[in-house]
Amino acid sequence: xxxxxxxxxxxxxxxxxxxxxxxxxxxxxxxxxxxxxxxxxxxxxxxxxxxxxxxxxxxxxxxxxxxxxxxxxxxxxxxxxxxxxxxxxxxxxxxxxxxxxxxxxxxxxxxxxxxxxxxxxxxxxxxxxxxxxxxxxxxxxxxxxxxxxxxxxxxxxxxxxxxxxxxxxxxxxxxxxxxxxxxxxxxxxxxxxxxxxxxxxxxxxxxxxxxxxxxxxxxxxxxxxxxxxxxxxxxxxxxxxxxxxxxxxxxxxxxxxxxxx
Numbered sequence: 001x002x003x004x005x006x007x008x009x010x011x012x013x014x015x016x017x018x019x020x021x022x023x024x025x026x027x028x029x030x031x032x033x034x035x036x037x038x039x040x041x042x043x044x045x046x047x048x049x050x051x052x053x054x055x056x057x058x059x060x061x062x063x064x065x066x067x068x069x070x071x072x073x074x075x076x077x078x079x080x081x082x083x084x085x086x087x088x089x090x091x092x093x094x095x096x097x098x099x100x101x102x103x104x105x106x107x108x109x110x111x112x113x114x115x116x117x118x119x120x121x122x123x124x125x126x127x128x129x130x131x132x133x134x135x136x137x138x139x140x141x142x143x144x145x146x147x148x149x150x151x152x153x154x155x156x157x158x159x160x161x162x163x164x165x166x167x168x169x170x171x172x173x174x175x176x177x178x179x180x181x182x183x184x185x186x187x188x189x190x191x192x193x194x195x196x197x198x199x200x201x202x203x204x205x206x207x208x209x210x211x212x213x214x215x216x217x218x219x220x221x222x223x224x225x226x227x228x229x230x231x232x233x234x235x236x237x238x239x240x241x242x243x244x245x246x247x248x249x250x251x252x253x254x255x256x257x258x259x260x261x
Contacts, residue, residue: 014068020206037077104180104181195231205217
């Protein structure tokens with residue numbers, strides 16, 4: 001199956017270190033070689049890069065590894081194709097507009113007998129079950145909250161109340177590990193495998209699993225910085241990663257789960 005990588009921060013942060021290891025799993029240290037993508041939020045807009053080639057060998061991936069784009073929310077995905085052929089239209093993350101905001105989504109898993117009735121406001125471009133699920137989530141939000149002007153989106157808490165039961169319903173069709181963001185927060189659901197780490201003061205060294213690279217975050221951060229990194233499986237071997245409970249729905253804001261004290 002595919003793998004996911006997300007980042008949520010309380011200050012704009014680059015994802016170069018985590019992406020360095022994650023990209024290696026796209027055709028080098030793992031088999032996820034059927035395309036990849038990454039999206040960075042810049043205010044209400046999202047800068048999205050996708051490529052149907054393996055992340056480990058993509059020149060676009062090389063740009064991301066060497067160019068420090070800073071963002072509050074980042075979503076990345078490496079693909080092992082199960083539904084839909086290997087082509088650009090089926091590469092995650094997917095992006096749509098709602099209430100004058102970009103919404104970005106990526107999914108890991110298979111959904112069986114999943115054919116949602118989509119009304120037309122949000123329709124898939126490719127053939128994946130993932131993109132159908134994304135369209136259903138946005139359609140549900142629009143049906144519930146209606147049309148709103150730019151800058152008048154519902155609160156993060158209200159969005160969570162609507163999204164969580166829909167995500168759990170989608171998960172009855174199979175495996176639904178997902179990352180979704182509108183630039184304000186990171187909404188996540190775990191069917192099988194997701195894990196996260198919160199990096200905050202006092203910062204320490206981190207060493208990647210997929211390549212021999214480490215960084216001392218204490219030398220590149222400030223005392224008030226806080227960064228949550230979400231991944232399908234841990235990216236480092238000397239940090240404490242917290243596994244999700246299966247069936248859980250977590251929302252991250254300002255670099256931590258919002259239900260964390």
